[in-house]
Amino acid sequence: MTAVDIPAGSPFGLDNLPYGVFSTPGTAPRVGVRVGDRVLDLAALFEDLEIPDPALSADSLGPFMAQGPARWAEVRDRLQDELAGHSRRGEFGQFLHTLDRVHLHLPFRVGDxxxxxxxxxxxxxxxxxxxxxxxxxxxxxxxxxxxxxxxxxxxxxxxxxxxxxxxxxxxxxxxxxxxxxxxxxxxxxxxxxxxxxxxxxxxxxxxxxxxxxxxxxxxxxxxxxxxxxxxxxxxxxxxxxxxxxxxxxxxxxxxxxxxxxxxxxxxxxxxxxxxxxxxxxxxxxxxxxxxxxxxxxxxxxxxxxxxxxxxxxxxxxxxxxxxxxxxxxxxxxxxxxxxxxxxxxxxxxxxxxxxxxxxxxxxxxxxxxxxxxxxxxxxxxxxxxxxxxxxxxxxxxxxxxxx
Structure with missing residues (x-):
């Protein structure tokens, strides 16, 4: 059992966790991760974990991507640990949004x-x-x-x-x-x-x-x-x-x-x-x-x-x-x-x-x-x-x- 319900056979399980930029009605775009059929608000989750990162509140993946491989691995490992922990199962609802309730933006500002x-x-x-x-x-x-x-x-x-x-x-x-x-x-x-x-x-x-x-x-x-x-x-x-x-x-x-x-x-x-x-x-x-x-x-x-x-x-x-x-x-x-x-x-x-x-x-x-x-x-x-x-x-x- 995981902290978030993920449909069996979903290609968006804990081994994937792709990044995007999303917004909900009346809110600013910020970084999210797709988990099953929902979007996890990464900035809100890390605020709750008391390890806030302004890069996750940005309207582009650029600031997070610029932090480099060590940071990418650290965030990915922490996400997998948190999502795999069934002890927090009842707490994740506040960070999740169904796909039909979000607007997906261009995930990063294209340079060249x-x-x-x-x-x-x-x-x-x-x-x-x-x-x-x-x-x-x-x-x-x-x-x-x-x-x-x-x-x-x-x-x-x-x-x-x-x-x-x-x-x-x-x-x-x-x-x-x-x-x-x-x-x-x-x-x-x-x-x-x-x-x-x-x-x-x-x-x-x-x-x-x-x-x-x-x-x-x-x-x-x-x-x-x-x-x-x-x-x-x-x-x-x-x-x-x-x-x-x-x-x-x-x-x-x-x-x-x-x-x-x-x-x-x-x-x-x-x-x-x-x-x-x-x-x-x-x-x-x-x-x-x-x-x-x-x-x-x-x-x-x-x-x-x-x-x-x-x-x-x-x-x-x-x-x-x-x-x-x-x-x-x-x-x-x-x-x-x-x-x-x-x-x-x-x-x-x-x-x-x-x-x-x-x-x-x-x-x-x-x-x-x-x-x-x-x-x-x-x-x-x-x-x-x-x-x-x-x-x-x-x-x-x-x-x-x-x-």
Whole structure:
């Protein structure tokens, strides 16, 4: 028996305890932890324990994340001890709120946002779709984790509506562009990693120091306007086709909850350069599920990612760039070897040429009103599963055209 009732088989048990920022009607946002189907007010609990921490009363996880791994472990251990102690069972009600009574906020203020392209299946698929007859992978792909800097200001929390972007698109049978709403609006199922402890400019973060800097992981939907992206991306890469919205889950799963999900990453050939090489370049066994208007259309396996989170961070900083509290770096689209494991619609429908049936409708890219939900779990100790919750977004037309 625990101090809080947790449904049997819940992916939000004591082995998980993901962090978020919540508010209730008439109260300010503050730090909470999800326990089963409820949110635990962390600031109130620690006040009651007579060990108050102003960082837990903040409207962002930033101040807490900046305290570093020793503090993260201390709070996590104390939480697990308190929640496991049935002697306080009658006292926890004052600190708990049901999910339907809280508003979940963006859990941290995003500093810089970097998106990688770290999945070989996805990279090969896009190469075949966009560059038929040419090599699927560019020569550099297996030597470094390719990435780009995204727009931190349009990272939004799960549940935020996504306005269909407009921009320049290649004309039909001509090189003259047209302007208008994207007709090839897509999603990308990804996993993001959140920096807690900053680094010094000019000092790279080696593979073995990943855990000294990274606080936790979130689910990411990197919304993509493929027609805008296809016209603009040469020679400098993604810009307006990606900058309009990136959604993340409301819960940040601490890296300490993912110890049982660490696995050997797939073989890398050719062998990476020394700064990307070593036994610290572990992978993660995450099971992802993509639903489109309530219908599961894909189950991408994160275990098949070619580049690991530690390699991404090492490459991000090897040139001298520093990271700050709240920086977010994402994996890029997660895809597997099978079509049913593709993490983007451009792959799932092979560039729009092979529609999938969603709700009885042949579908290729997103229509106004469509909703996409990405969820994921990871193995925990024993038979436990660690839940990430979900990242949810619904597409709406631009305000001047929305009906």
């Amino acid at each position: 946002y970097v998106d990688f392209y770290a999945n070989e299946h996805h990279a090969r698929n896009l190469g075949a779709i966009l560059r038929p007859g040419s090599a699927a992978l560019h020569p550099n792909w297996k030597y470094l984790p390719v990435g780009y800097h995204g727009r931190a200001g349009t990272v939004v929390v799960s549940g935020t509506e996504v306005v269909r972007p407009s921009g320049q698109r290649r004309g039909i049978e001509t090189d003259m562009p047209t302007f208008g709403p994207s007709q090839r609006l897509d999603i990308e199922a990804e996993v993001g990693f959140v920096v807690g402890v900053p680094s010094r400019r000019g000092v790279p973060i080696p593979l073995g120091d990943f855990d000294a800097h990274v606080f936790g992981a979130v689910l990411v939907d990197d919304w993509s306007a493929r027609d805008i992206q296809a016209w603009e991306y040469v020679p400098l890469g993604p810009f307006l086709g990606k900058s309009f919205a990136t959604s993340i889950s409301a819960w940040v799963v601490p890296m300490g909850a993912l110890e049982h999900a660490r696995i050997a990453q797939p073989p890398q050939d050719p062998e990476p350069l020394p700064y990307l090489r070593g036994d610290r370049a572990w992978g993660l066994d995450l099971a992802i599920e993509v639903s489109w208007n309530g219908q599961v259309v894909s189950r991408p396996p994160y275990a098949q990612m070619y580049w690991s989170p530690a390699q991404m961070l090492a490459h991000l900083t090897v040139g001298g760039a520093s990271v700050r509290t709240g920086d977010l770096f994402a994996s890029g689209t997660v895809s597997g070897a099978e079509r049913s494991q593709c993490g983007s619609l451009i792959e799932l429908t092979w560039g729009g040429t092979e529609p999938v049936t969603v709700g009885g409708r042949p579908s290729t890219f997103l229509e106004d009103g469509d909703e996409v939900v990405i969820a994921a779990t990871a193995p925990g100790p024993g038979d436990a599963r660690i839940g990430f919750g979900e990242v949810r977004g619904r597409v709406i037309g631009r305000p001047e055209t929305a009906g």
